[in-house]
Amino acid sequence: MANAIPMPRGLRPPNRLTQLSELALPLDLLGFGLQWPRVVTAPKGDGRPIFLIPGYGGSALSMAPLKGFLDRLDYTVYDWGLGRNTGSVDRDVELFTAIARAQYERNDQQPLTLIGWSLGGIIARELARLSPDIVREVITMGTPIIGGPKYTTPGQRYAQSAQIDLDSFEAEVHARNSIGFDQPLTVFYSLRDGIVGPEIAKDIYNPQARNIEVDGGHLGLGFNPKIWRIIADTLAERA
Numbered sequence: 543m544a545n546a547i548p549m550p551r552g553l554r555p556p557n558r559l560t561q562l563s564e565l566a567l568p569l570d571l572l573g574f575g576l577q578w579p580r581v582v583t584a585p586k587g588d589g590r591p592i593f594l595i596p597g598y599g600g601s602a603l604s605m606a607p608l609k610g611f612l613d614r615l616d617y618t619v620y621d622w623g624l625g626r627n628t629g630s631v632d633r634d635v636e637l638f639t640a641i642a643r644a645q646y647e648r649n650d651q652q653p654l655t656l657i658g659w660s661l662g663g664i665i666a667r668e669l670a671r672l673s674p675d676i677v678r679e680v681i682t683m684g685t686p687i688i689g690g691p692k693y694t695t696p697g698q699r700y701a702q703s704a705q706i707d708l709d710s711f712e713a714e715v716h717a718r719n720s721i722g723f724d725q726p727l728t729v730f731y732s733l734r735d736g737i738v739g740p741e742i743a744k745d746i747y748n749p750q751a752r753n754i755e756v757d758g759g760h761l762g763l764g765f766n767p768k769i770w771r772i773i774a775d776t777l778a779e780r781a
Contacts, residue, residue, distance in 0.1 A: 547747055549716050553693045556739045561695055563759055564736040570762040577767040584774035587617040588781045590678070591649050593642060594619060597660025597684075597764075598696075601626045604764060605659065611770050617777070620645060627661055629700065635668045642669060646676040653678035655777065659764045660684050660738060671723045679726040679780065681773060682745075683763040686738045687729070690715040693742045719747045727751040728776055730769055735760040 592612060594605040602609075602621040612619045623641045624634055642654055655678050658666035663685025670677040691697035692708040701708045729751050731743035737760035745751035758766050 547716075547720050549713070550688050550741075550746070553689060553741055554739070555693050555695050555697060556736045560734065560739070561736040563734050564761055567759055567761050570758050571765060574762070574765060574767050580767045580771040581611060584611075584615060584771055585778040587612070587615040587774075587777055589616055589618055590655060590777070590781075591618045591620065591645060591652055592655040592657060593622055593645075593666075595622045595638070595656065595658040595662030595665050596627050597658075597662050598627050598629050600659065600662070607765055608657070608770065608773075612773075615774060615777075618649075622662070622665075629661060631661070631664055631668070634665055635672070638665055639669055639673055643673065643676055651676075655679050655681070657681045657773065658683070658685060660760065661686070663687070664690075667723070668718070670725050670727075671718070671721060674723060674725065677725055679728075680723075681728045681730075681776070682743075683730045683769060684732065684735050684738045684743055684760045685729070686742050687719065687745055687747075688715070688742045693739060695737045722748050724750070726780060728772070729753045730756050730763065730772075732756050732758050732760070732763065734758060735763075737761070 594609055596604045609619045622638055624637055646654060654676055656666035656669060663682030666680045670680045686694050689712045691700045692712045727745060727748050727750055729745045731740045733740050744753045754772060756766060756768050763769060
C-alpha cells in the first residue's frame with residue numbers, strides 16, 4: 543500500500559563547504575584506525591547470504607574492506623556481480639535481480655541481506671520493493687533516497703550527460719518510494735556528507751526504517767568502523 547507522504551520541499555545539495563569536507567578523507571581514514579576495538583569485538587554471524595552493492599562509479603573493490611570484515615564474522619558475502627556501477631539503475635535492478643534470485647535458489651531459498659553504498663542503496667531498495675520474497679533486510683550508506691540525483695553534488699552533471707529532467711525524475715522517485723516495503727531497513731547518513739546531504743539520505747517513507755547519524759564524509763562511509771560495528775550488531779540482533 544502506498545504511503546500518503548507529501549513531496550519533500552526546500553531541499554538542496556550539500557553546500558560548498560560541506561563538499562570540500564570530502565577532501566578530509568585521508569584524515570578520516572587515520573581516525574578510523576583508532577577505532578579498531580569496535581571491529582575486533584563485533585559479534586560473530588550466522589552465515590546468512592549478504593550482497594554488497596557499490597555506489598556510482600564504484601566496483602567490488604570499493605566494498606572489499608567491508609566484505610573482509612563480514613567474511614571474518616562468518617557471513618557468506620557476495621559481490622553484486624555487475625562490475626562498476628555506471629548509474630543505469632533500471633537496467634542494473636533488472637540484471638541484479640536475476641543474479642540475486644539465482645543465488646537465492648542456490649542457497650535453498652534463504653532470503654538475502656542487501657547492503658548498498660550511495661547509489662547501490664537505491665538498487666537494494668528497489669530489489670526489496672519489487673522482489674520481497676528474496677530480500678531479508680536492507681542497509682544503506684549515504685543513499686540519495688529523496689529526489690534521486692537532483693539534490694546530490696554531481697546531480698546536474700549527471701542530468702546533462704544522461705539527458706534527464708531532474709524534476710520529473712524527482713517525482714518518479716517519490717512515487718516509487720511512497721510504495722514502500724516491509725523488510726527491516728537501516729539507513730546511515732552523515733552531516734558531513736559532501737555528496738548526498740543528510741536530509742536526502744534519510745528514509746521518511748518506511749515506518750520500520752532506522753535512520754542512524756554517523757560522522758564522516760561520503761567517500762569514507764564504506765570504511766567507517768562505527769558503521770561496520772552497527773551493521774554487525776544489527777545482523778546479530780536479527781539472527
